[in-house]
Amino acid sequence: MKYVDSAQVKKNMGSRLFINNFAKFIFLLATLFGLVVLVTLIYRVFTDSIGWIDFNFLTNKLSTDPEKAGIMGAITGTLWLMVVVAPVTMFLGIGTAIYLEEYAKKGRLQSFIQTNIQNLAGVPSIVFGILGLTVFVRGLDLGSVILAGGFTMSLLVLPVVVVASQEAIRAVPQFLREASYGMGATKWQTIKNVVLPAAIPGILTGVILALSRAIGETAPLVVIGIPALLIPLPDGLMDKFTVMPMQIYYWTIDSALVAEYANLAAATIVILLLVLFIMNSIAVIIRNKFQKRY
Incomplete structure (x- = not known):
């Protein structure tokens, strides 16, 4: 021993x-x-x-006078941007995830696509701005309008939705699929009626996180030439626009010359944080609702 x-x-x-x-x-x-x-x-x-957020600040247009400046144009532009980003991202992202998890054959091609999607999630956002400038602004000759900005931001957040949706679909127990097939359901019926309802909480979480990132991004919009000092309010997908992060960016730069612009930037940040908080709260509520149901 x-x-x-x-x-x-x-x-x-x-x-x-x-x-x-x-x-x-x-x-x-x-x-x-x-x-x-x-x-x-x-x-x-x-x-x-403090003292800068009021009704006039939310409803006024941009102005060279800090006391009269507002972010109505930036709020409107952000909402219009989401009108493009949300459906494009959800349709392409969820559709890609369904194909990769349920239809694509396991092999080199599927592995190649999966690896590149994961790599795209780590690409700097300014690279997507260059892509949007090349393809949408100049290639399709759309100009710096809402449609071009929406497509560019959709490309940026698409990998997040794809990866999150794949994980949610992958987490659905296999016996649920087998039970559906055993009752005579087709593959699409099984995906539509069994897999997607069970995966909705995870998918919604990924979608909301992606939209939150799209709302807060600035670099891609700077590259494609989105203006900050825009007086007219956009009322269509082919109008020029600005968004809250762009407004924060330019007001922060201008604060070196006019100190009040720093207060305007801070007030806009508070509104942007409030919007993100509301979006995430809605995501949690929806996710909990579906988790209880399924």
Whole structure:
């Protein structure tokens, strides 16, 4: 029987406990650092926006006078952008996920497509802006209009919807499909009546996250030439437009010359955060509703 040195065992245990506690301390510091930065940012934004958010700010158009400037044009442009992004992203994203998970044969082609979709999710957003400028603005000669911006943002968030929808469809138990086939249902009937209803919570989560990212992105719109100082309100897909992130971007730049623009940018950030909070809350409500049903 091999002799065990109790002193050495205690020493090793003490060393492991020290390393464990040190690692826990480092991770705690990292978490606290992120929280401190977040709280500081939110505090600064809210304090700078006090006194600037009112009915006139939400309903007025852009103006060179900070006291009269509003974001009605940016809000309208954001809503019009979502009119394009939401249906395009949902149709293409969910359709792609259904094909890859339910119809595509497992092999090199399916693996190639899957790998490229996952890689696209990590591509910098400005690259999608260059693609949108080349294909939609110049190639199709649409110009810097809502339709071109919507298609560009759809390409940006499409991988997020595809990956989330695939994971949701993949999580549906196989016995549900087999039970549907056993009752004589076709493949499409099984997907429509069994798979998709069970996968809806995960799919909706991915869609809402994708739309939230589209609302908050700026770089692709800067590249395709979306203006910030736009007085007329858009009323169609072929009109020029601006969005809240673009307005925040330009007001932040102009704050170096006029200090009040920093307050306007902060107020717009608060409105944008409120919109994102409402969207995520709706996603949680819908997801919980469908989870209880299925």
